[in-house]
Amino acid sequence: MARNLFIPITLGLVITFLIGPFLIIVAASFSAGETLAFPPQGFSLRWIAKVFTVESFRDSFYMSMFLAIGGTLVALILGIPASYALSRYKLPGAETIRTIVSAPIIVPGIIVGLSLLRYIVVPFQVGITLALFLAHTALILPYAVRVVSASLGNLRSDIEEAAVLLGSSRLGAFFRVVLPNIRGGIMSAFILGFVTSFNQVPVSLFLSGPGVRTLPVDMIAYMEIVFDPSVAALSALLAFMSIGIVFIAERFLGFSRYV
Amino acid sequence: MFQNRAEALALALPAALFAAAVFIAPVVILLSDGFRAPGGGWTVSAYTEFFSSSLNQAVFLRTLKLGALVTIVAAIIGYAAAFAIVSLEPGKKGKVTGLIVLPLMISPVARTYAWIVILGRTGIVNQAFQALGISEAPLRILFSETAIFIGLLQLFLPLMIISLISALENMPKDAIPAARVLGANWFQVFWKVILPLTKEGVVIGGTLVFTGCLTAYITPAILGGSKVLMLETLLYQQVTVSNNFVAASVIALILIVMSFAANILLKRVATARNKTRIAR
Amino acid sequence: QEKTLTISVYALAQDEYKKILYTPFEEKCGCKLVVETGNSVERIAKMDANKANPVVDMAVVSMADALSAARAGLIDKIDTSKIASFNQLYDIAKDPNGDGMSVGYTFYATSIAYRSDKMKIESWADLLKPEYAAHIAWPNVTTNQGPPSLYMLGQALGKDTPDLAAPIEAIGAAKDDIVTFYEKSSQLVQLMQQEEIWAAPIGRFTWAPFTKLDMPIAWATPKEGQTGGMNVMIVTKNSKNRDLALEFMDFWLSADTQAKLAEARIDSPANSEANVSEAAANNLTYGEETAKSLKLIPSAVSIDNRAGWLKSWNEKVGQ
Amino acid sequence: MSDANFLTLENLTLAYGDTVAVKDLNLTIGKGELVAFLGPSGCGKTTTMRAIAGLLSPASGHVKLDGADITRVSANKRNVGLMFQSYALFPHLSVYENVAFGLRLKKTPAAELDKRVKAGITSVGLTDYADRKPGELSGGQQQRVALARSMVMEPKVLLLDEPLSNLDARLRLDMRSELQRVQKETGVTMIFVTHDQGEALSLADRIVVMKRGAIEQIGSPEDIYNRPTSAFVADFVGFENIFELSDGRLKTPKGPVELSGPVPIAAGLAWRPRMVTLGSGPFQGTVRGASFAGNSREYLLDTPLGPIKAEVDAALPSHELGAELAFDLPVGAAAQLRTFG
């Protein structure tokens, strides 16, 4: 039937489009050639091996992971309650609050980096790492609030009342019946937040300091002059790692007891 | 159960205060530079000046056009994909979502290089076109607006899909069947039921994509061969070449206003169909 | 308490720098080296923001950026008497901007890499020949190679005004033919390999990868000569570790360090006594003669005209 | 095709994944007929309706409407209305817009649309609530919005899944006459699910009794209520005293029992409590329970035939628990069951 074909065809096309470049990257990671090419020229693991020998990538990788995971978690911790309040209560000024927390996505990153440097880091003598962390958290916050709101908005609220009547506290009801039903939203927020932070370049440009660099900034610097397949290899490794993280997050948010 | 205002504020304020303190305050201070008159006082002359240049006008319009185009196409494809994903069984759903997420982790620079391979004169696309007899000579896709469009779409489509998945997931189960039996074709079901019920998702997704397009720098620069100026390019030039942060803040505010307007417009579009129109 | 020196450098090749420069220096001075990386504009912006309470003691930037930092009052005169190897430097490196506020530590040539089987390059203007234009990439004006290449094109066209009006005009006229105006030199290898382009003006420091391609690619020596750039060292105003910074600069400029950096194919030496193997020299811009022959745009010209170049470039090319 | 087989279900099998909900169902409904679906919870009533509406494609079999095979016609082109058991109101639309939804899609001229929507809203008594969103309505009000929404469309076939279950008796009566009025005016073919005996009796031309995804009996309301043909239907429509027959005698836990009078040839006999003669007769029982139900009193008797339920007029004198009573199961009044089990 038409409907049954719709799903595989749509997904096939979309995934091909999205994954196509990724496949080129993966192919290049295993190629023996000096540039990206398709089909790849020969097979070798040297580019993958090279990734692990670049020392500066390692430090900035840890920094980026810390920012992406830590920032996303803090943003979710701040953002989920906010989206809950925004979608469940009739709050005066709800629109204002929504605008404030969503603002960070619409400001060009380079401006964010510069203004934080000038008006937070310098006057308050805030350490660069902390500043980066604050900036990344603020950048992820809109995803946390908006994406989670999107799921909450369609979730009927009587199930929460039912949970409370069955003896759950408000908080308990949230964890037991709201969270499992908005898992998709939280996962989405997590993914979007993580990726945004992990790929963030412009903000981090200005908020890098002596000894503190993020991986994408490092990669861009590296690619400024040479683009050998080691960058492709690094990208591919990161992508696979991200799948792992998504998988872990899914588990973590999965409440497997209930499913 | 949801009547307690203090409770609601207690939940919402931490996030709002956080964003206001570490984000909005410094950005607003920086942006206010664009309104400072040289001798003290305030002025919008920087803005009138910006828009008096025909180059800037053209860049502004082009940026707007490309952003809108990518956003609209992303929304259309995004809905189809998200809808398809949501109707998969749970196990598959996770795997397909994983595939959608995968490309997000690739550095935008690396991705544009991959597009060079794909779209180049000897690239896969041209080979396919020639093999299929669609074109005889290799087409010049690379270093054009088309290339930028493709690159941006691939860059931001996942954001749209992911935002929509979460909105679609909790849609009331019978809403679509109800619209179907009331005579709505799929287009109408989408426009009158799915869109308004997933408003939040498409607004966030649309804003992400649109803003992403406005502030993308590397993809237009590389895939467009720097022949196609965008606002963000001008902003970067002001910062990295001219060191003119005031001019940069002017462009930044224009970009912010554009994003904000897009956000409002998206909300409007998603709600427009549902105004109660009771003839009294 | 261990002394700490904070330096600000380009992001490239940090692993090698660490091995050749940072770690040996730390051992020598018994101090700790903290390294900030980034491109020169951002780093200067940060220095500007922190000027009341400087974080960075010493930085390496481009010649022109050094001049603008000097004009902005961010840096101090360098007490060259404390740099033992100063006198071994090529003359052009000793005080590139003529204000005593910077010392060159490396330079590079910019010329044209081209497919010798497809074309013949004798002049910068050859790139714009109708039969070639559709096969070249030209550096965008915002890149480091942009203005020098335009400068040389201007010389080739015989109209070398500082505003670069003529060469920009010429590029603008050929803009539809020219394949791309590149942002990142790294993409050129890819384009060359895919035969999207046959030629492009590049800095010598990106030359190595081209030689590894399975193609006849040559380094042009146009009749107008080569252009290029120089990177310099500067010392932050109000730095609390002035002496340590000078000690570090001396170490970096020493013939030994410079030779090692050259052998690692990172920086061309500015120290005339640094001896380099032929293989390494081939990949770098080596030797006093070369150094003297490079036609560099004076920093002042560059700074004063940057905004103007950008504006006319945008109008002619970006439309 | 004639009006007699306006809507035909042929060998319809419906499944959710691997769960078969309806198996090999055949049914023919005439134009303008009012048919009630009756059956225990989970027997497949809703499922069948979804298939008629086109929301569920059959695993096998066909749906034919007005002479055309519509099995593969999509839901929006069938001109079949469905009121959902769960209402399925659009949460983002006001009552007015919910009701207007289908008409707007049909591009009904504004004036006519407004007239019909308002008439629809008024007919379900929600005039004052036109601007509310569904979330701000009581359960019964929501149900009425759903009813109005499906009725204003005037489809060829109107499927109503428990349309009145959340309404009070009074309102239910009003809605019933409203349905009858609409039916008379538009001649729409209507299938409805109801659990209310009165509703089925007073509205339906025919009743279809379903059991575990199959049809058990089809007949007029009188047939179904007075002449159930199987023990299942008898039990379902409120016969309490149901016995299997063997060799013309009732099978009881304590052995076969002879009835007074000639016994028909059937698999079983069934009596409603009301059909049991109390106070006289060949049998004897002890009152074990008694309950009052408005106009009548119901007694539970312990008898040699097993427990017997009898109902008598409330006006008659009542019996104490433990009292010994004579009673009869008159053969003439009994429903004759063709199948038992």
Next chain:
Amino acid sequence: MSDANFLTLENLTLAYGDTVAVKDLNLTIGKGELVAFLGPSGCGKTTTMRAIAGLLSPASGHVKLDGADITRVSANKRNVGLMFQSYALFPHLSVYENVAFGLRLKKTPAAELDKRVKAGITSVGLTDYADRKPGELSGGQQQRVALARSMVMEPKVLLLDEPLSNLDARLRLDMRSELQRVQKETGVTMIFVTHDQGEALSLADRIVVMKRGAIEQIGSPEDIYNRPTSAFVADFVGFENIFELSDGRLKTPKGPVELSGPVPIAAGLAWRPRMVTLGSGPFQGTVRGASFAGNSREYLLDTPLGPIKAEVDAALPSHELGAELAFDLPVGAAAQLRTFG
């Protein structure tokens, strides 16, 4: 406090924003009592239940339970169970886990929990469905899960909002006895909303009739059904022939009419169709409509008093449309209304 005022609602006013749904309501319910809320759709039954459960804080007034003022006690600490009209099942949990939800929170030992949950599921006839998610159940099955979920908790007060509306008559009877069994075993105080007269009559100790957010009458089922004290209640419980009295005479559209026999002092009189004597009496009417309803036949008569509805045993010979019939409205049978309007 005594068991007689176990649950007290004092001057309760409930509002949704500016919409006042319940106004100044007073009600006292004894321990172990089974009370039915009756009233037209939208009169505030659900709203009142939500307030008792603690889901809605009153605009003013108090809720007292077991001697303590619980107006400000949060819903999860009240030990009040509520079965939602909309079921409110947890979509992500299986039937088993839905039912077990509350017990898990109470840290019920595993073995006991399993026993109680299984017993609960079995009692509503869903043994085979324990592993399904709510989305894979029919409407009636979902309703039963909701019922089981609220019952296994054995709260102090159990509020059931239309618990059986989506069940067939047969199952409804079973569920009714199940409710009675639970009530007897645990002595729980129960308030339920129903639109089914039989349900209210057979289950309730007392019935509370509500009208637009206020209580109209409280009484035993017999009181409510036989002795409504207002025209509203009379109409609501199925009296069809309701007349205002003035000076001992019936007010009719065609002027006052004298009744045979002494007339009591009241604001009005009302007769059920069944109370109308057909075939003899001082009045005359023409048959305008007739309908069959199982055991009885209902006639609509055109009379000088206005339209009159009369019901007679189906066993009696039937009358044709247009026939002229004598009838009487016996004063002795009439319900005497204290208020009219």
